[in-house]
Amino acid sequence: MTARERVAELHEIRERILRGPDDKATEAQHAKGKLTARERIGLLLDEGSFHEVEPLRRHRAQGFGLEAKRPYTDGVIVGWGTVHGRTVFVYAHDFRIFGGALGEAHAQKIHKIMDMAIAAGAPLVSLNDGAGARIQEGVTALAGYGGIFQRNTRASGVIPQISVMLGPCAGGAAYSPALTDFVFMVRETSQMFITGPDVVQAVTGEKISQNGLGGADVHSSVSGVSHFVHDDEQSCIDEVRYLLSLLPQNNREAPPAGPAGDPVERRNDSLLDLVPADGNRPYDMRAVIEEVVDDGEYLEVGEHWATNVICALARIDGHVTGLIANQPQSLAGVLDIDASDKAARFVQTCDAFNIPLVTLLDVPGFLPGVDQEHGGIIRHGAKLLYAYCAATVPRISLILRKAYGGAYIVMDSRSIGADLAYAWPTNEIAVMGAEGAANVIFRREIAAAEDPESMRAQRIKEYRNELMHPYYGAERGLVDDVIDPAETRAVLAAGLAMLRAKHADLPSRKHGNQPM
Numbered sequence: 001m002t003a004r005e006r007v008a009e010l011h012e013i014r015e016r017i018l019r020g021p022d023d024k025a026t027e028a029q030h031a032k033g034k035l036t037a038r039e040r041i042g043l044l045l046d047e048g049s050f051h052e053v054e055p056l057r058r059h060r061a062q063g064f065g066l067e068a069k070r071p072y073t074d075g076v077i078v079g080w081g082t083v084h085g086r087t088v089f090v091y092a093h094d095f096r097i098f099g100g101a102l103g104e105a106h107a108q109k110i111h112k113i114m115d116m117a118i119a120a121g122a123p124l125v126s127l128n129d130g131a132g133a134r135i136q137e138g139v140t141a142l143a144g145y146g147g148i149f150q151r152n153t154r155a156s157g158v159i160p161q162i163s164v165m166l167g168p169c170a171g172g173a174a175y176s177p178a179l180t181d182f183v184f185m186v187r188e189t190s191q192m193f194i195t196g197p198d199v200v201q202a203v204t205g206e207k208i209s210q211n212g213l214g215g216a217d218v219h220s221s222v223s224g225v226s227h228f229v230h231d232d233e234q235s236c237i238d239e240v241r242y243l244l245s246l247l248p249q250n251n252r253e254a255p256p257a258g259p260a261g262d263p264v265e266r267r268n269d270s271l272l273d274l275v276p277a278d279g280n281r282p283y284d285m286r287a288v289i290e291e292v293v294d295d296g297e298y299l300e301v302g303e304h305w306a307t308n309v310i311c312a313l314a315r316i317d318g319h320v321t322g323l324i325a326n327q328p329q330s331l332a333g334v335l336d337i338d339a340s341d342k343a344a345r346f347v348q349t350c351d352a353f354n355i356p357l358v359t360l361l362d363v364p365g366f367l368p369g370v371d372q373e374h375g376g377i378i379r380h381g382a383k384l385l386y387a388y389c390a391a392t393v394p395r396i397s398l399i400l401r402k403a404y405g406g407a408y409i410v411m412d413s414r415s416i417g418a419d420l421a422y423a424w425p426t427n428e429i430a431v432m433g434a435e436g437a438a439n440v441i442f443r444r445e446i447a448a449a450e451d452p453e454s455m456r457a458q459r460i461k462e463y464r465n466e467l468m469h470p471y472y473g474a475e476r477g478l479v480d481d482v483i484d485p486a487e488t489r490a491v492l493a494a495g496l497a498m499l500r501a502k503h504a505d506l507p508s509r510k511h512g513n514q515p516m
Contacts, residue, residue, distance in 0.1 A: 025096035037092035045081035089117035092127035100130030107144025121250035129167030152179035165190035185216035260318035306338035311346035322350035325360035356394035382515035394499030
């Protein structure tokens with residue numbers, strides 16, 4: 001063949017690769033409400049920016065009819081492109097080929113693109129739609145997953161890793177998304193589980209559907225495995241692009257700063273009416289966040305799980321900031337097992353990628369109860385404590401109302417290393433509420449009084465006036481200043497700007513021993 005004929009042959013092969021296996025497979029994919037792997041990559045990356053790696057790769061497996069079926073790409077498309085002009089690496093399972101199942105060649109392509117992402121210091125996005133290990137290839141396929149897990153761990157805290165679940169993900173394959181920083185799911189079409197419904201029924205007798213066992217709503221609101229849930233692939237991938245705009249390329253860079261169109265000195269007068277002075281009255285902490293951040297825009301992480309704590313990414317004065325806040329509308333904003341886990345993970349993620357932290361406190365304590373104690377609230381709460389103590393990024397805490405007991409200390413108090421600690425005039429920092437404290441301290445005196453209720457009311461008032469007035473913490477250096485709520489945005493922006501050059505030296509050690 002001449003050179004021109006070879007080139008023509010190459011173009012014909014490339015066209016065949018781009019078309020995919022056959023039209024029926026594509027129609028079947030669309031009939032399920034799912035896009036093809038290349039359509040998904042087209043939505044994720046800037047138009048025309050995708051560079052594919054190893055499109056000509058084919059498996060070498062023998063037996064069970066595999067030798068007669070050797071499609072190009074081997075069921076996974078890998079490469080790099082740009083999102084908002086910045087390099088991003090991606091791999092996408094092609095469900096039309098072997099159901100997206102992973103074999104040796106398939107795994108080696110993923111290993112290669114993961115190694116490239118780590119070496120280039122750029123985010124990695126996986127578009128998952130696969131049926132697990134390719135059974136016909138036996139243990140070789142399982143070893144391929146081991147290589148992925150090893151690279152997920154090596155990349156952890158080095159480059160952002162985002163898993164987008166757009167189909168099934170069963171068995172050991174589910175551990176790769178669990179090792180990444182953020183997990184997205186789409187309702188009805190994506191599921192994750194270690195053992196499927198058939199196995200569950202055979203072992204336990206429980207009958208359950210795939211979505212009931214490991215669907216998007218289950219993992220976004222019950223298990224906490226998924227951080228984001230969407231109704232369709234388009235909106236899901238759009239939000240992945242938005243998340244990438246808030247993250248740095250790697251752990252050596254700062255997140256991208258945006259234009260500060262919202263005046264930093266903008267007053268927050270509405271906060272004076274939004275947050276009730278009465279500590280027993282609920283309000284929506286999201287409204288506080290909207291008032292303080294640039295243009296009221298933020299991206300909440302884990303919105304539907306452990307709703308008593310809010311974790312969000314936003315910009316203040318154009319700079320990306322992580323916000324952790326108690327939510328008085330849910331369980332009065334107490335910390336429990338799930339909330340501690342959720343906030344701890346978010347703190348660690350922000351710290352890994354140089355995102356400063358702002359903590360908004362209105363916390364009455366840890367949730368009491370036998371289930372919480374037996375479930376290990378001590379070690380789960382310690383995770384959050386450990387995460388804050390280990391974080392070296394700029395940290396600012398702001399007490400809006402209640403800050404009681406161990407929960408106050410754990411939520412980035414000055415004593416565990418917050419760089420700046422502020423409070424509103426409505427703050428109450430104490431071991432516990434005045435009512436509970438008076439009942440403990442003056443128990444005998446109240447019991448012996450002629451009018452116990454009158455004596456109790458008197459002692460509660462005394463305790464509140466002596467130890468819970470808004471300036472008690474400031475007088476003892478536990479907060480740096482008591483601020484006007486209307487000046488919250490300006491105060492936070494000034495503190496973050498001052499701390500932008502913060503540098504913290506860590507002790508020499510292999511790694512800490514985080515609570516289990």
